[in-house]
Amino acid sequence: MPSRRDTKPLARTLLAEFGSIGALLGADPVTLSKVDGLSEGAVAAIKIAEASALRLLRSPIANRPVLSNWQALLDYLHADMAHRATERVRVLHLDTRNKLIRDELVSEGSIDQAAVHVREVVKRALELNSAAIILVHNHPSGDPKPSRADISLTRDIVDACRPLGLSVHDHIIIGNTGHASFKALGLI
Secondary structure, rough: OOOOOOOOHHHHHHHHHHHOHHHHHHHHHHHHHHHOOOOOOHHHHHHHHHHHHHHHHHHHOOEEEEEHHHHHHHHHHHHHHOOOOOEEEEEEOOOOOEEEEEEEEEEOOOEEEEEEOHHHHHHHHHHHOOOEEEEEEOOOOOOOOOHHHHHHHHHHHHHHHHHHOOOOEEEEEOOOEEEEOOOOOOOE
């Protein structure tokens, strides 16, 4: 029988290195593999744990109207995006009953920006027969406050969607300290 080693010191090292379980689970495999004592199998186990947690958090929003379970949506988005080192932009496509059709990653960028093209967002919504969309992106800095560029892009997307009968329900910015909703802020 192979001997077992005490993994508590490694667990403490990982939490100290990444700061939280969310940041640890959200770390990319290359970064994880640089931690001394963390095997390929352990890296794979961490990524499996992340995928399992996200699937579990997504299940309450998968077959119900998204707007009726807003907190579950925010929990899912926070778990998936709050601890990312790069900015990611997603579009949640909804049907006429506000059920999630598709959750798509539109762009992944650098630590402070990701390219989004209004035309591509609208085109994809039409391809999927979306009745409404929710824009989502993260701020790796942790501060979810909308930038001028965020506000301008959102207005451009809303303006492009309006004549097509496509609603933009919200634009949510996820930070590790919380979130910002354009709708709640009166920006949509």
